[in-house]
Amino acid sequence: MNVHKNIKSIFLFIYKQLTIERLVKIIFPFSTSLKRKDKAYRNGIFFINCLLYYTVIALERLVKLLNRVIGRLKRNYMNYLTVREGCTQLAQDIKWICTDQSLELSMPKIFNEKSAISAKHKCSGKLPDQYLATLKNATVTGGTDLVIVNNTILYDEIDKQTFNKYGVKSPAIEKITKDSIALHIKAPSSSILCGIHLNKDHSMNYYHWLIECLPRLSLITHLDKNIPLIIDASVSSQALEALDIFNSDNRPIVKLDINEAMLVKKLYYPSQLSIIHDNYGERDFSQDVLISPVAVNFVRNEVFKKLNIVKPKGFRKIYIARKSTYRHLLNQDEIIKTLIEHGFEIIYPEKLTFTQQAHILSQAKVIIGQSGAGMANIIFAPKNCKVLILALDNSIINMHPFQGIADAIGLSLQSLTSTRIDSDETLEDPHSSFKIDNKMLFKYLLTI
Numbered sequence: 001m002n003v004h005k006n007i008k009s010i011f012l013f014i015y016k017q018l019t020i021e022r023l024v025k026i027i028f029p030f031s032t033s034l035k036r037k038d039k040a041y042r043n044g045i046f047f048i049n050c051l052l053y054y055t056v057i058a059l060e061r062l063v064k065l066l067n068r069v070i071g072r073l074k075r076n077y078m079n080y081l082t083v084r085e086g087c088t089q090l091a092q093d094i095k096w097i098c099t100d101q102s103l104e105l106s107m108p109k110i111f112n113e114k115s116a117i118s119a120k121h122k123c124s125g126k127l128p129d130q131y132l133a134t135l136k137n138a139t140v141t142g143g144t145d146l147v148i149v150n151n152t153i154l155y156d157e158i159d160k161q162t163f164n165k166y167g168v169k170s171p172a173i174e175k176i177t178k179d180s181i182a183l184h185i186k187a188p189s190s191s192i193l194c195g196i197h198l199n200k201d202h203s204m205n206y207y208h209w210l211i212e213c214l215p216r217l218s219l220i221t222h223l224d225k226n227i228p229l230i231i232d233a234s235v236s237s238q239a240l241e242a243l244d245i246f247n248s249d250n251r252p253i254v255k256l257d258i259n260e261a262m263l264v265k266k267l268y269y270p271s272q273l274s275i276i277h278d279n280y281g282e283r284d285f286s287q288d289v290l291i292s293p294v295a296v297n298f299v300r301n302e303v304f305k306k307l308n309i310v311k312p313k314g315f316r317k318i319y320i321a322r323k324s325t326y327r328h329l330l331n332q333d334e335i336i337k338t339l340i341e342h343g344f345e346i347i348y349p350e351k352l353t354f355t356q357q358a359h360i361l362s363q364a365k366v367i368i369g370q371s372g373a374g375m376a377n378i379i380f381a382p383k384n385c386k387v388l389i390l391a392l393d394n395s396i397i398n399m400h401p402f403q404g405i406a407d408a409i410g411l412s413l414q415s416l417t418s419t420r421i422d423s424d425e426t427l428e429d430p431h432s433s434f435k436i437d438n439k440m441l442f443k444y445l446l447t448i
Contacts (some may be wrong), residue, residue, distance in 0.1 A: 049358040061421050077180040080146075080160075081152035083269060083303050084135050090150050097219060097271075101127040106407055109414045111388070116395045117417065118283065121403075128156070131271045132219050136187055138267040142232050142256030144170035144201050147269065153181050156272060157201065159213040160299040167278030169201030171258050184259070191263035195230045195254060196220050197270070204234040207348070207376040207401070210242065212274060215295035217246050221272035227268065228252035229431060233260075241354040245306045257306050276401065291404025300379050300409065303358050312362035314382040317344045317448075320369030328433040329370045329390060338438055339368065342445050349374040366448050375402055382412045392434045393417030416440055 087094040107122035120138040139148040146155040157169060163176050175182040198216060202208040213231075229247065233255035243253075256262060273295035279288045303309070319339045322329065329335065336346055344366075349357055361367065369375045371391040379386050389402055399415060406413035418434030 006411065049322075055446045076130070076183050076185075077097050078148070078151055078153050078183065080155055082156050082159055082274070083271070084129070084131070084156075085155045086149060086152060086154040087133055090152060092136065092149065095132045095134075097130040099111075099129040099133060101129075101292075103292075105290070105400055106403060107404045111414045111416045112393070112440065115394050115417050116382050117399060117415070118285070118395050120283070120285050121399060123286040125275075125290045127290055127292050128272055128275055130219060130273060132345065133271070134268040135267040135269055136265070138264050138269075139188055140195070140197060140199060140230055140256065140264055140267065141172050142199060142204070142260045143234065143258035144172045144199060146170055146172065147197065147267065153183070154269075155181070157277070163279055165233035165277075165279065169278055171201075178304060178390045185261050186259065187262040188261040191265065192228070192254065192268040193264075194268070195228050195264045196223065196251070196268045198229050199256065200229045200232070203232045203239075204236065206236060206238060206373040208276070209235060209239045209375075210299060210379065211291065211295065211401075211405070212276060213239075213270060214242060214246055215292065215298050216270040216274060216297045218273070218294075220268060223364050224253060225249040228254045230254045230256065230262070230264070233257045238349075238352075238354040238357070242303075244312055245323060245354070246302055248306070252444045274404075276410065279398070279418070283398060285398065285400065289400040289404065291400065291408065293408035294406055296379060296408035303361070303380065307358055309359070309380075311360045312380070312382040314363060314385045316363045317342070317366045318360065318364045318368070319344045319346050320347050320367065320374045320377065321348050322370045322374055323348065323350070323370045324372065327370075327372065327392070327431040330433055330435040331438065332370075334438055335436060335441060338441060338445075344368070349377065371402065376405070378411060378413075379401065379405055379409070381409070381411055385412050387413040388444060389413065389415040390436050391417050392432055394432075397432050414444075 043189075051230075053373045084094065086092060087406045100433060103125050105121060105123050105125055107119065108117060135147060135149050137149065137156070138154075141147075145157060146153050148154070155170075158166060158176065160178055163178055168176060172183050173181055174184045198213055200208060200413045203213055229243075229251050231243070232251060234257070247253075254262070273292040275287070275290040277288045304312070317339075319336065321332065321336065338344065347357075352360070356365055357377050358380045361377045362382065364381050364385050366388075367375075367378055367381055368388045371388065371389055375389065378385075381387065387402075387406060388397075391397060391399070402444060403413060405411075416436060418436055
């Protein structure tokens with residue numbers, strides 16, 4: 001029962017049932033001699049309305065505060081470990097597939113003469129070790145990577161040395177400390193004998209689904225074909241279509257809503273192949289975003305094989321438009337007009353099927369688009385394709401999410417960074433809206 005709504009409903013009921021005259025008489029007994037046109041009468045009505053209004057608001061805030069305090073008292077704190085640590089300490093099985101992979105990260109090419117993009121992009125990093133863990137009696141939750149085994153959270157997104165370095169991706173996590181994690185998830189409402197874990201923080205985002213989720217399937221091809229895939233119910237129709245292409249064995253699909261928990265008696269947990277951290281503090285380009293070339297080429301090759309795309313050749317000029325309430329390209333209409341004049345096709349990925357997106361981008365000679373999920377489709381571009389990313393000009397921006405894809409395939413990728421940030425937003429916000437210099441864009445178009 002929602003206490004907050006009940007209190008509000010009671011006061012609204014009282015407010016509607018008592019006439020203004022009754023309220024005036026209750027608070028001002030002398031008012032019986034007053035007439036409706038008297039100033040004192042009108043002031044009394046105004047006072048009562050204000051009093052009731054602000055009383056309801058104050059009670060709403062009080063109840064919210066009490067609910068928050070009670071919620072904190074009821075927090076379910078658990079110890080947490082990486083999956084590697086958990087398998088060792090909890091006697092769970094883990095099979096190592098590939099370890100100790102280094103990755104050279106390149107410096108993004110910026111078309112602007114001047115840019116704030118950090119030179120620290122060029123560095124060396126270490127990709128995550130690839131494994132397939134087998135966990136007994138694991139609780140799986142929709143919308144997150146983390147699983148619970150023996151009242152211990154297993155989660156590769158964070159470790160106790162860097163617990164406060166990265167943003168909290170998982171909707172199941174309320175608070176992280178050095179020693180424990182507080183969750184707000186329900187107890188398992190169902191159970192299955194076995195399953196393959198494919199849930200992911202941000203899996204509803206097309207980029208994360210394509211680059212992080214689908215490559216995990218490369219680690220489970222040898223498993224029994226009747227073992228179901230466990231995915232998030234919130235993924236898009238395009239994501240499900242992509243999964244259908246990869247699920248050639250027709251494994252059953254089990255969907256979990258966000259924060260819905262399920263007990264899996266035997267859970268197969270394939271590791272991530274890439275690293276994509278939400279770092280809103282001091283950047284570490286050698287650790288924050290590392291895109292696995294193996295993951296990129298696995299997705300690319302599987303899609304080309306299933307869709308019969310053979311040696312793609314580029315002849316189309318494509319602009320990938322973006323509709324978003326944040327990180328908005330303020331002069332997109334102006335940019336689109338310029339590009340149409342130069343023979344570009346304008347596409348909105350959310351209006352296309354996954355198959356349509358893959359086919360269109362596999363025929364691209366030039367791709368231009370704003371930094372965002374739709375630009376993950378450059379993974380299907382021909383190797384001689386030229387790509388231009390429109391991005392925010394900021395020293396805290398990490399360009400490796402798309403640079404990593406381009407480097408894995410061998411695409412020629414450049415970035416045209418912004419000349420202005422929306423005045424309502426801060427320079428420190430990596431998701432600020434921005435504006436691209438149309439003259440600089442025109443200058444780029446002369447080079448293709």
